[in-house]
Amino acid sequence: MHTSAASIPRHSSFSFAQAQQFALPLLFTLFGLIMGSWAGRIPALAERVHVSHSALSMVLLCGGLGAVVSYPISSFLMGRFGARKTLLVSGMALLGVLVAIGMAPTVPRLMLAVLFLGITASTFDVAINSAATKREKQTGKSELSFLHGLGCAGGLAGATLGSLMASLKIAPATHFMMLAGPLALLLWAAYSMLDIEDEAEQVEKKSFSLPRGPLALLGLLGFLGSMSEGSIADWSGVFLKEHFGASDGLAPLALSAFSVMMLLSRLVGDKLKLRFGAQRLVTIGALVSASGLFFAVLSPNAYVALAGFAIAGLGLSLLFPFVFSAAGAQGPAALAAVASMAYSGSLMGPPVIGAVAHYVGMQAAIGYVGGLSLVIAMVASRTRLLK
Template sequence: MQTPVPATSTVSRNPAIALVQPHALPILFTLFGVIMGSWAGRIPAMAERVHVSHSALSMVLLCGGLGAVLSYPISSRMMGSLGARKTLLFSGLALLCVLIAIGVAPTVPLLMMAVLSLGITASTFDVAINSAATSRETRTGKSELSKLHGLGCAGGLAGATLGSLMASLHIMPGTHFLMLAGPLAALLYFAYTMLDADDAPATVEKKSFSLPRGPLLFLGLIGFLGSMAEGSIADWSGVFLKEHFGASDGLAPLALSAFSVMMLLARLVGDKLKARYGARPLVTSGAMLGAAGLMFAVLSPNAYFALFGFAVAGLGLSLVFPFVFSAAGAQGPAALAGVATMAYSGSLMGPPVLGAIAQGLGMQIAIAYVGGLAALIAFVASRSQMLK
């Protein structure tokens, strides 16, 4: 009796397709970065279009984090009924539609609804691609999630740069996102067809919210703290340079650029470092390095020294998310979705908490607080048995 050949193996019989298959996940991670970077790069233009105040803009941005937290029942049910491959296709197409809706939203309430939807669709897509990636890691025994997250960083930088170019050409966000959606949808479908992944539904708990338990709680806590730290640096590092050092409008955004570029470069070599040293030592020592970099920025005599501190922080915190998601994904899609939900709740809480600290105690104390979060990541990571 002849043994049936799996569907994924049938596809790979074509040499041309077999050559493209390994690049499907890198394409998907890069594409996700481009989408999120494009959205972030046009936030000022969208805020200006609907005449939103700074306080109202904070509420709009909070809707994205809230949507991410509320996404668990959607992502878990889609993974349970469709599997990772189809979930990433449907959630990715929905994400592109939501991006267009954000670009054309005429009022603040509608913009808030669209950004809430962005949080839901983006986190569902993120869970699906990370689940596909960790499944491939388990199947091949080869670590690659750090490189894939690095490509996501590269896509984010490309999307933000494209957004800046579109803004300089006075192209409205709605038109920009509409121009982007068609090619990205085609690229998404191409990568979906080439993805060497199982379509079998995943076994997940059908709950409205799932807080990780036992050893997974440590992973969720690391993700929560890492998300708080990254989100706070993204939103407030430029403000710190501007308010504390009087940096110009051109120099202040370079704090986030320095942080992001070093994070990208470190993630591209993270998988090789993991194979040699293991995930736990890298996350622990890296978080301590990140804390040192942020304290250096706080105590710097001028903005240029502070830029170096933020670059060191990006290097130190770069491997937190890839290795936490890899460890959670190895326990199955339900574990990954639960840890991801806890992590995304950090992105919801981090920037507003930092803003409150800055308002009451000043920006130096606020950035020092982020350094404290990085040190706490190191403490929790050193006690996590699932980071290997």
Template sequence: MSLQLAVPVSTINRMRQAALPLLFILLGLVYASWASRIPAVRDALQLDPAELSLVLLCAGIGAVASFPLAAWMTGHYGARHSAWYAGIGLLVTMPCLALAPDMAWLMVAMTSLGLCSGCFDVAINALGAAAEKQAARSIMSLLHAWFCVGTLSGALIGSAFAGIGLSPLSHFGLLALLFAIPLRLCYRALPNDRPEPSAGKKYFSLPHGHLIVLGVIGFCGAIVEGSIADWSGVYMKDWLQATDGIAPLAFAAFAAMMLVTRLIGDRLKEHFNARKVVTAGALIAAGGMFVALIAPTVSLSIIGFALTGVGVATVFPFVFSAAGRHGSTALAGVATLSYGGGLIGPPVIGFLAHGFGLHAALSLVGVLCLAVALSASRAQWLE
């Protein structure tokens, strides 16, 4: 007790303010670290596009299956404890992705990754929604900007590690070791949230009413983000003959521009409204995909992926912010429908690539950006 009293209140407040951004960074790092090494893991196990699609499908299955569990954990233990438990699972799972000796074990590891990341995602977004409510102003876009700090850093680190020939196992193992301590410090720094009594409480339900519209927008947005994360590196390597060190830069550019856009996203929301910002962004994203797919050079294609990052940056922050106003159960329900896109998106791209080529398959991403624009333009609940 005396040690706690010795810590200045200002220091405790700063630690609490830093904890939530760090958790978003951690999720982004894990996400991008895997995405940056997909070509290496694919080559090591000699997977064709259809087989890689099945592997990615397992991650989506794990993510969607996680949301009822995430809602129960958040309601039963609180978002703080849920983030801690799911974070441990993430760090344990990462090295297993590289240790998988064949496709079957990689599918098991990917299911675990989807399960843990889904629970972690719901928990930290619930913490973010609570912090936004307490702040009485829009901060969700800024929090998701920290996620982009993680994805950008993870993609650049993955590019560097691939360039020097570091194995995925060493890469993922080092990541897990380095972030075990920050994860624990964040857990200790956050205030001990008190979950509501569980008697008679419904912890999960599929979205209904206007929440369905939010889920559909998130669904399409998840397909776009997931497809670019999982397939942009493969596209750069196979279609434009980029090296293992250069291929992850497409996703890095995508993540970088998402970061920049999310840093100003809350101000854009205040000046216009979420509906207009998401609609205009989705149109920009569609144009960016068009540029990326017709580009004859690596550098121009990277610019196209960067523009797509600008366009989809505000989808998740504003959809989750709107859903979070209805409570953690509504948030988990919208997240389930949203991340259904993560379930079917990358595998569908893979199966289409197997039949028609990756270039044609990624054209679907641009079409979905237009679908987001159309849906958002009519979603009054985003305002």
């Protein structure tokens, strides 16, 4: 046990042991809250620097690019300091970057800040997932689905807070500065409570690593899963608006329906994994997701389509927790490589869907995402590392 635990007096060890249980849940919720806060203020940030739709997609692309090139940074930090210190360093840097995004006065500076958001966010993500898979190994208990569910809840809270701040006409810079201080204190508290060894991890020295062998299928699942999630996040509301003429109030509910079902499913995912196994759940879930998306495409109106997106959220919900858990069980290098491949999917997904929508229409674009779910089911059924 590391020094922070050792320095606690004996009589309080029971309460400290209880507090340790909250460290990882708190870290995942914080991560969701930070990313949800950023996503919720994208329209206000775009308006502030007078950015067009096409330029905004370039700004968002910088975030995905940062995530993809983060592999050498996360590998170096994990190799030098271990998961616990890496999550503290990258988490504090992420909060600093969030404030910088709020204050960016021009489009080039916003692009630079969003690039750093991609780097720091994915490094933090790899570190907390590595810490969580270590805990799973120590305890023999599956908990990654529940933790990813808390990340979802944090994301919803962050986005809701963002829309509240926007309605109160509070500028993103002020909003992010109000968040950064309290969240930095919570991050430090979670870091102090986290009970995992501080030893450095042996990670290969490469600028970018593609998973090989059986790991390649996990990487492909991560790639297809993040491509699907990113596309639904960015385009489901546009689909409701363009195809059904949904109002500005109704259109964002597609993402809400998707996210809420994803959250609810992840909260019980670990228990389901014990009973049915990860491979079966991800395979069947992908088929459920495909049926939900095809249902949305063929719906007679926007309200029925919302149910389709909710079904898709239920179907895709367990892919990420189980893929990250399986990759983390193979060590931090495997986890970082699979995460890099997954992030490249989130980078490529939305622009590809945009191109499909441009040439063939919005209905075909959402149908294409449904097709991706069928490919996920096929790959998952052959992935031996999913247990």
